[in-house]
Amino acid sequence: MTLRTLLHDFLALLYPEDCRACAGELAMGEEVICSHCRIKLPYTDFHTAPFDNALHPVFWGRVPVQAAGAYLKFQEKGRVQRLLHQLKYRGQEEVGEVLGRWYGALMQNQPDYKGIEVVVPVPLHKSKLKQRGYNQVAAFSRELATALSVPVAEDALQKNRNSLTQTKKDRQARWEAMQQLYSIYNKESIQGKHVLLVDDVITTGATLEACASLLLQNGASAVSIAAIAYTL
Template sequence: MFHDLLDLLYPRICNSCETPLLKNEKVLCTRCLHALPIAFAHLEKDNVIEQIFYGRIPVENATSLLLFEKKGMVQKLIHNLKYRGHEEVGEFLGDWLGAELENLPTFREISAVVPVPLHKTKLRKRGYNQVEKFGRALAEKLNVPYIDDVLVKRSGSGTQTLKKRLARWGTLDETFVLEQPEKLENSHVLLVDDLVTTGATLEACAHQLLQLKGMKISIATMAYTH
């Protein structure tokens, strides 16, 4: 009764088409859910995420759940997550991807999930790291800890979206630092982010983590773009 009243006063709507959700629907209506461009990169013979990092950093396994297309459904999902406070999107995508990965032998060796961090100024402004719910959901599915206090972003570098990779390279490595590094020594970390494009940010994070003794890295993102 209480939930019915809440739905009446504050109707839950689809994060894509914005129609009211039915009781058994979460985040997306059934129609939009079935229309999502699913990537499941870990199932592809030519894993596009692994190819992005080939020759740049050693990656054990890599995957992305969805394909990001400009003005498409995935862009709206991630926009709602990052800028409209819809943290349930991250949890929904993490649960979904986690359910796919938890029974795969290649991901059973993961010992911790680590998010790409936000600078504390941006974290204060936004109020949350958009990757947190996604990472925590993955960690729960994989039955490993979620550790967000070792890899830290030291200085705000502004938006990277419109900067070319060659122009921004050389500053990213200096942006991320390690605190309490002993917490992750001899670990196989699943490094997570919302979107991978050039891979420069994830690469910079990986370079820092790979300084640790016995470190192995796998990567998982909500989406990737061509």
């Protein structure tokens, strides 16, 4: 037992923490998510077939994507929604860290992820970053990178505005507006590299499409995609 776990257990005795998924009290040795929730989380098996799963077709005809995966299936009012809420709005960055560690352990054993050379989180606009204090996918991204033994390039991309300035009806105009939300910042970090692009939730795939296109236009050799959850 390390000093860190000893200290953690000692503090847990004094101030018991709650499970971020069910709000029940965490038992000794449990961290962030209780064992019951850990068993009950709606896992996908996308990592076992990253080139041929329900997520992959989302990007067909939009942007060439290598491996595509999401760790969990988002369910309205379910555990995943509560976890993401804690992560995004309650300062619980450790939710991303724990999920990243668990997902990274699965990816590590998949040959399909062996070619990845750098991990890039989808960026937040600097005003949002200041408000939240962290990018909610940063810790998740770091854990995936550690598991895959590759660096993270948190500054590869930047977000130029907080949201789309106006709703545009025309598909092409909407795509262009989406593209303009992001730009490349640290180009050297991704040039000639197979990038694992990471987001929190995949809904329409528009954010990932915009970011993946930018990475490829700026010299990334390939882009794979990973998210905490998906809602299709």
